[in-house]
Amino acid sequence: MDAALKRRLEARFGERLTAPIAQRHDETEIRIGPGDVPDVVRTLHDDAELGFILLADLAGVDTGTHMQVVYHLWSETTPDWLRVVADGLSRDDPRCPSVTFLWQGAEWMEREAYDMFGITFEGNRDLRRIYMPPDYQAFPLRKDFFLPDDAARSAGAGVRHIEQTHTPRNARPDRVLRKVGA
Amino acid sequence: MTAAPPHGHAHRDAPSDDPRVRLDEAAGVFEPVPPYPPRTERESEFYTLGDGEMFINMGPQHPSTHGVLRIVLKLDGEQVVDLDPVLGYLHRGVEKLCENADYHHTIAYLDPLEYISSLFCEWPGVMAFEKLLDVEVPRRAEYIRVLSTELNRILSHSMFIGWMALDLGGLTPILYGLIERDEIAEMLASLTGQRLLFNYLRIGGVNGDLNHDFMSRLGDWMSRATTQIEANLTLLNENEIFVRRMRGLGRLDKETAFRMAVTGPNIRASGVALDFRRGHPYSVFPELDFDIPTREEGDCLARYLVRVDEIKQSLRIIDQCLHQMPDGPIMAKLPRLLRPRPGRAYAAVEGPRGQYAAYVISDGTDQPFRMRIHDPSFVHLQSVGVLMPGHLIADAMAVMASLDPIMGGVDK
Numbered sequence: 128m129d130a131a132l133k134r135r136l137e138a139r140f141g142e143r144l145t146a147p148i149a150q151r152h153d154e155t156e157i158r159i160g161p162g163d164v165p166d167v168v169r170t171l172h173d174d175a176e177l178g179f180i181l182l183a184d185l186a187g188v189d190t191g192t193h194m195q196v197v198y199h200l201w202s203e204t205t206p207d208w209l210r211v212v213a214d215g216l217s218r219d220d221p222r223c224p225s226v227t228f229l230w231q232g233a234e235w236m237e238r239e240a241y242d243m244f245g246i247t248f249e250g251n252r253d254l255r256r257i258y259m260p261p262d263y264q265a266f267p268l269r270k271d272f273f274l275p276d277d278a279a280r281s282a283g284a285g286v287r288h289i290e291q292t293h294t295p296r297n298a299r300p301d302r303v304l305r306k307v308g309a
Numbered sequence: 310m311t312a313a314p315p316h317g318h319a320h321r322d323a324p325s326d327d328p329r330v331r332l333d334e335a336a337g338v339f340e341p342v343p344p345y346p347p348r349t350e351r352e353s354e355f356y357t358l359g360d361g362e363m364f365i366n367m368g369p370q371h372p373s374t375h376g377v378l379r380i381v382l383k384l385d386g387e388q389v390v391d392l393d394p395v396l397g398y399l400h401r402g403v404e405k406l407c408e409n410a411d412y413h414h415t416i417a418y419l420d421p422l423e424y425i426s427s428l429f430c431e432w433p434g435v436m437a438f439e440k441l442l443d444v445e446v447p448r449r450a451e452y453i454r455v456l457s458t459e460l461n462r463i464l465s466h467s468m469f470i471g472w473m474a475l476d477l478g479g480l481t482p483i484l485y486g487l488i489e490r491d492e493i494a495e496m497l498a499s500l501t502g503q504r505l506l507f508n509y510l511r512i513g514g515v516n517g518d519l520n521h522d523f524m525s526r527l528g529d530w531m532s533r534a535t536t537q538i539e540a541n542l543t544l545l546n547e548n549e550i551f552v553r554r555m556r557g558l559g560r561l562d563k564e565t566a567f568r569m570a571v572t573g574p575n576i577r578a579s580g581v582a583l584d585f586r587r588g589h590p591y592s593v594f595p596e597l598d599f600d601i602p603t604r605e606e607g608d609c610l611a612r613y614l615v616r617v618d619e620i621k622q623s624l625r626i627i628d629q630c631l632h633q634m635p636d637g638p639i640m641a642k643l644p645r646l647l648r649p650r651p652g653r654a655y656a657a658v659e660g661p662r663g664q665y666a667a668y669v670i671s672d673g674t675d676q677p678f679r680m681r682i683h684d685p686s687f688v689h690l691q692s693v694g695v696l697m698p699g700h701l702i703a704d705a706m707a708v709m710a711s712l713d714p715i716m717g718g719v720d721k
Contacts, residue, residue: 152440153589154655181583182570183657184666186681197681199655199668201589208589208655232570235691243404253351258397258720261345267405 129155129207135176140167145214156210161196161223164213168226171200171209178202179209182230187240189270194221194246216246218269225250243268341366341381355393361385365702369398373476373706376716378690382702389697389705394690399720407680412438412512412647415677419667420506422684423718426465428458429660430718431510433667434680436591436656438512441649441671449637450514451593456630457500457509458658459623460527464493465661466616466623467538469713473613474545476710477554485541496526513641519634527631534624542617555610559696559708562607569692573663573685575712578615579607585659596633599626609711616661616713648675662686662713684718 128150136148136157143166146158159167171179179200188195194216200209213223225248226233237248238257245266248254256263265272341364347353358364368379377398383391403422407415415434422430432454439446446454471486494504499522501509509516545551561571566579576583584601586594602618604611649671657666663685670679689712696712697705 151652152654154653156653180567181572183572183664184655184668184681184683186668186679186683188670188679188681197668199666203588206589208657210653210655229568230570231568231695232688232691235687236570239687253349255348255352256397258400260397261343261348267402268408272405 128152129205132205132207132209139170139174139177143167150207153207154210155205155207156212158212158214161213161216164196164211164224164226165228167211168198168229171211172229176204178204182226182233182236183208185226185233185236185240187244187246187268189218189244189268191270192218194218194244196223196240196246198226221246223248227251242266245269352393355381355383355391358383359385359390362390368395373710375472375710375714376719378714378716378719380693382705384702387701389700389702392694392697392705394693396690396720399716401721403721404680404682407434407682408677411675412649412677415680416510416512417508419682420508421717422682422721423686423715424505425468425715426461426661427505427507428454428461428509429658429665430682430684431508432458432658433656433665434669434682435510435512436658437654437667437669438647438649438677440654440656441652441669442512442643442647444513444641444643446514446641447638448593448635449518450639450641452630452634453515453519453639454510455592455594455597456627456634457497457507457515459626459630460493460497461507462623462661463620464490464497466620467493467541469616469661470542470545470613472713473707473710474551476706477551479545479548479551482541482544485544489538489541492526492530496523496530499523499526511640512647513643514639518639527627531624531627535621538620538624545613546617552610554704555613555707555711556606556608558609558704559700559711560606560608561692561696565692565695566607569695570688571663571692572688573660574615574619575612575663575689575692577601577603578611580605585657585664589657591656591658597626597629599629609707612711612713619661646675648673657683660685662715662718663689682721684721686714686716686718687721690714690719 132155133148133150143159143163144157145160149156171177179202181201182198183201184199186197188197196213198211216223223246225237227250234251234253235257237251238254240246241248241254242256242258243266342356347356362383362385365382365384367382369377379395381393381395382389403418406418410418416431419430419434420427467486467489471483474482497507498504501507561579563579563581566576566581572583580603582601582603587601599622602615602622604615651671651673653670655668657664665685666683668681669677672678693709696708700708
């Protein structure tokens with residue numbers, strides 16, 4: 128846990144943070160609204176005291192109530208991973224600005240998040256499916272997508288075809304659609 | 310199989326009025342243009358041919374794509390103008406499977422992500438779970454992890470060197486590379502029980518302690534490893550055709566490397582000493598003495614030579630592990646059923662290709678709520694789009710081989 132990093136982040140982004148900065152082990156987490164992503168990421172990258180030059184990972188998350196886009200950044204200036212959570216994207220039409228203007232390498236990671244969660248990254252020049260076939264309709268990593276497999280212990284297991292996206296009649300959504308407050 | 314004709318962006322007229330009858334299809338010609346209108350700006354730009362340009366479809370079963378990858382190349386003569394990699398032939402949905410398995414079971418899904426460096430695929434997942442559970446791994450287990458993964462790194466790099474030469478048309482080095490790989494695979498098999506997918510790391514430790522068979526194989530191999538590897542390398546390092554062809558090919562500069570989120574040996578070949586064993590220390594690496602080899606040139610030859618130097622550093626680390634290996638337990642005390650408190654954890658390790666990472670969200674049940682797997686091959690493969698254009702087809706393959714992507718990891 129890097130207390131100095133926490134102070135620096137609070138000084139830079141004080142009013143933009145939607146939740147207090149969380150620190151655990153070697154991770155520091157900040158939460159922002161999706162609209163602030165380009166500005167915040169630009170500052171994190173360009174500011175000499177922060178210097179988060181490497182995009183370590185970009186992930187989509189479906190919490191069951193809303194969508195998130197999670198960036199992990201690495202910098203020489205701190206022993207911590209910085210986790211930037213763009214929070215509160217709606218599940219019906221999740222939209223988030225692209226970070227490809229800064230890291231071109233995010234293009235495929237955003238395509239993956241689009242493919243798996245249906246998150247639209249505004250500004251990504253090539254936002255199409257990357258793993259699933261182009262005519263595929265569902266978003267497999269969403270929490271309302273069930274696995275029909277025996278390995279899945281979801282209540283909807285075994286009752287539906289893998290490519291159906293609606294909830295089966297006998298499914299118990301309270302058990303299947305796990306919601307996480309994290 | 311009848312493909313619908315390409316729509317408005319078609320680059321040539323259909324030979325017949327009837328869309329179902331295509332002369333080139335009857336002749337067995339595969340049309341790489343997708344049978345639907347372009348969905349993005351980039352797709353319509355790519356699938357529109359300029360003057361004198363043509364498409365070549367490479368893969369999915371092309372030998373130099375290192376797995377099932379399809380690349381649509383746009384060519385001007387023999388020169389690559391642009392390319393569009395098509396992924397997903399090996400997609401297994403590992404992340405979804407992990408979210409429906411319990412924490413112990415997940416390790417078996419992480420393992421086959423990559424069949425060359427399985428231990429590195431397991432490690433970040435296991436490490437992230439340990440962070441969620443606040444488990445301290447016994448020191449002996451950490452040393453065994455470092456020892457076995459460094460062996461795996463040498464295995465991976467020996468295969469890389471063989472493949473690299475194979476993609477340039479040299480057959481011999483892969484045979485020597487396979488000899489090296491086989492000795493290490495047998496060694497790890499006596500430690501883990503498997504030759505390919507080791508499934509060895511456990512949450513809180515490792516599956517088995519060092520045994521006599523492993524130690525005698527390792528001692529035997531270590532006594533001749535340095536000379537053996539040096540001898541193999543002279544095949545390529547002193548081969549003028551190889552060296553002159555690799556030099557100056559596919560140059561990746563520092564800024565582009567950071568822009569493309571490149572990690573591992575590929576960024577170290579561009580003059581950036583970024584190694585997470587030092588840059589973000591984990592496990593017992595702070596106690597071990599080793600160097601981070603870097604090169605300034607950023608071309609294919611530099612990427613090859615960085616890996617060659619890394620093999621030597623890995624041998625140093627293995628040697629120190631054997632000398633400093635403490636006694637003690639190899640597993641932390643943990644319950645059978647793991648229910649971590651709700652929270653998030655991110656863990657990354659430095660693998661033979663770059664940063665292998667896992668991001669796990671726990672909701673307090675015995676299954677991970679979200680399991681994100683970051684694989685370096687996926688990230689590196691997209692930088693071929695920056696590196697290949699301008700090269701000849703044969704050189705473009707060398708550029709791809711020098712980045713060392715493994716399709717199992719790319720497609721997850």
